[in-house]
Amino acid sequence: xxxxxxxxxxxxxxxxxxxxxxxxxxxxxxxxxxxxxxxxxxxxxxxxxxxxxxxxxxxxxxxxxxxxxxxxxxxxxxxxxxxxxxxxxxxxxxxxxxxxxxxxxxxxxxxxxxxxxxxxxxxxxxxxxxxxxxxxxxxxxxxxxxxxxxxxxxxxxxxxxxxxxxxxxxxxxxxxxxxxxxxxxxxxxxxxxxxxxxxxxxxxxxxxxxxxxxxxxxxxxxxxxxxxxxxxxxxxxxxxxxxxxxxxxxxxxxxxxxxxxxxxxxxxxxxxxxxxxxxxxxxxxxxxxxxxxxxxxxxxxxxxxxxxxxxxxxxxxxxxxxxxxxxxxxxxxxxxxxxxxxxxxxxxxxxxxxxxx
Numbered sequence: 372x373x374x375x376x377x378x379x380x381x382x383x384x385x386x387x388x389x390x391x392x393x394x395x396x397x398x399x400x401x402x403x404x405x406x407x408x409x410x411x412x413x414x415x416x417x418x419x420x421x422x423x424x425x426x427x428x429x430x431x432x433x434x435x436x437x438x439x440x441x442x443x444x445x446x447x448x449x450x451x452x453x454x455x456x457x458x459x460x461x462x463x464x465x466x467x468x469x470x471x472x473x474x475x476x477x478x479x480x481x482x483x484x485x486x487x488x489x490x491x492x493x494x495x496x497x498x499x500x501x502x503x504x505x506x507x508x509x510x511x512x513x514x515x516x517x518x519x520x521x522x523x524x525x526x527x528x529x530x531x532x533x534x535x536x537x538x539x540x541x542x543x544x545x546x547x548x549x550x551x552x553x554x555x556x557x558x559x560x561x562x563x564x565x566x567x568x569x570x571x572x573x574x575x576x577x578x579x580x581x582x583x584x585x586x587x588x589x590x591x592x593x594x595x596x597x598x599x600x601x602x603x604x605x606x607x608x609x610x611x612x613x614x615x616x617x618x619x620x621x622x623x624x625x626x627x628x629x630x631x632x633x634x635x636x637x638x639x640x641x642x643x644x645x646x647x648x649x650x651x652x653x654x655x656x657x658x659x660x661x662x663x664x665x666x667x668x669x670x671x672x673x674x675x676x677x678x679x680x681x682x683x684x685x686x687x688x689x690x691x692x693x694x695x696x697x698x699x700x701x702x703x704x705x706x707x708x709x710x711x712x713x714x715x716x717x718x719x720x721x722x723x724x725x726x727x728x
Contacts, residue, residue, distance in 0.1 A: 372400045373437075375454050375465075376445035377407040377426065379557065380614070381636040383414070386445055387522040388504045390419045392513035397441070405434065405454050412614045416526055426454065434458045443511050447475045447489060464511045482510035495653065496674050502658040520660060523640035529619050537623035540606055544583035546707050548575065548699065549608075549624035549643075551634030552599060553592035557678060561630040561651060563687050568599045571628075574696055576604060582703060587620055587627070587634055625706035628699060630687075631657065644702035646695060650686030651675050662705070664698035666690060 372393060376386045383406055393400065403422040404414055414423045424430040435457050442458075444451050444465035452468040452475070463478040466486065477486045485506045488495040499506075505516045525533060540547055552568055554561040563571070575584055584605040586596045593610045600607050608620045618637050621627060627638035627645050631652045638645045645663035647654075653674045654665045667673070670686035680686075 372397060372402045373439040373442040373455075373458065373460060374402060374404040374445065375406075375442060375451045376404070377448065377451055377454075378410060378446070379633075380410050380413070381631075381633040382445075382503075383410045384521060384523055384633065384636040384640055385503060386507065387414075387417075387640065388519050389443070389445075389507055389511065389513060390417075390522050391519045392508055392511075392517070393443075394419060396514050403434075403437065403439070405430075409614060413523065413618070417522075418524065419522065426450070431457050444478065445507065445511075447486070449473055449475070477510075479512065481512045485510040499653075500655055503656045504658055506656075518658070518660070520642070521636070521640035523618070523637075525619065525622060525641075529615065529622075533619045533622040536619060540583055540585055540623060542583065545581040546625040546703055547583045547585055547623065548579075548703065549585045549587045549621060549627045549638075550605075551587040551621075551627055551629035551632060551638070552596055553588040553634070554630050554632040556591070561632055561687075563630070563648070563690065565595060565598050567687070567690075567692070569603065571692060571695060572599070572603050572605055574692065575699065578696065579700065579703065582626075585620070585624060587617070587624075589614075589617060589633075626699060626702045628695065644706040646698040646702055648687075648690045648695065649674065650690065651677060651680075663702055666694045666698055 376383050401421045402419060403424065404420050405424045405426065406414065408425045411423050411425050414420055424434055438459040440461045442455055442460040442463050444455060444463060444467065447466050449468055455463065465478050465482055466475050467478045468475055477483045488499055508516045537547065550568065552562060572584055575582065586600055586605055586607050588596055588610045590611050596607050596610065609616060621634065621637045621643065622641045624643060627643045629635040629638060629647055631647060631649055635645060635647050639659060642662065645659050646666065647657065647663065648666040650668035650670060650673050654667055668686040669689040669691065673686050
């Protein structure tokens with residue numbers, strides 16, 4: 372079996388939910404996964420993946436020496452289809468390209484629904500109610516959708532490191548709230564402002580003094596996290612030690628507050644309680660597996676999936692701090708008790724609801 376899913380990083384993490392379905396339908400199969408660097412660091416040593424390759428030329432030479440009965444092309448991109456051209460495959464599921472004009476098209480009729488969402492904003496934004504995990508299972512013809520969880524386990528060494536990190540951060544506090552402050556540069560406004568993060572921290576300190584607060588992120592968030600944390604009682608996690616170390620930090624938290632980002636997908640993969648806010652992207656495409664809440668921006672033009680925006684009031688400016696606080700409080704109760712606590716108060720009729728899923 373060949374899986375071609377090159378990016379983005381969060382989407383690659385989400386695609387690990389396909390692995391159990393592949394193993395059910397094709398027991399005993401050997402899986403090779405091709406992805407773009409640095410996503411290969413997330414997949415290395417995975418118990419269900421036999422070989423991880425990147426798109427560098429050395430790895431493509433290795434791929435050209437292999438033959439596959441089946442390939443799953445998850446990306447709707449010419450680059451992903453081009454990877455298939457470097458090897459021999461009997462059957463392709465997912466996506467392929469038109470040989471003349473290069474248009475991405477469904478490889479089989481099963482992929483038409485997922486393909487069509489990229490062509491029709493109304494259908495993608497409002498009509499579709501399926502999470503991306505279900506759309507992928509159906510498009511790749513992997514059998515009945517069973518709502519399989521993401522599958523991105525820590526190694527034994529990472530698990531030990533996560534427990535040690537949690538103990539160090541926890542001290543005398545009862546639990547840990549991780550604030551994932553950043554996002555990729557593709558849609559750069561899937562993150563709250565520095566000022567809003569600081570206001571949220573002050574409210575958390577006042578209302579939930581029993582919880583430790585840790586800032587999470589990657590190298591691109593280091594300087595920003597320093598600005599967010601200046602003069603505040605929070606911990607800045609290490610943001611410079613790579614993707615797997617970031618996964619260890621997220622695993623050490625009880626609750627993760629985040630935009631629709633790699634950090635959100637990592638938190639889902641580690642079965643964390645998640646408070647995820649959505650502005651430019653579609654909340655219904657994300658499954659939190661009944662461990663958290665989705666807070667929707669009150670922006671009238673949300674979602675839009677635009678990579679740039681020139682509005683003076685951004686969608687992240689229109690996220691309700693009250694809804695975030697209510698959701699965080701409920702998730703802290705859930706995370707520390709193992710139960711399912713409701714929100715403190717129901718939204719008013721004219722408010723965008725905090726949805727659970």
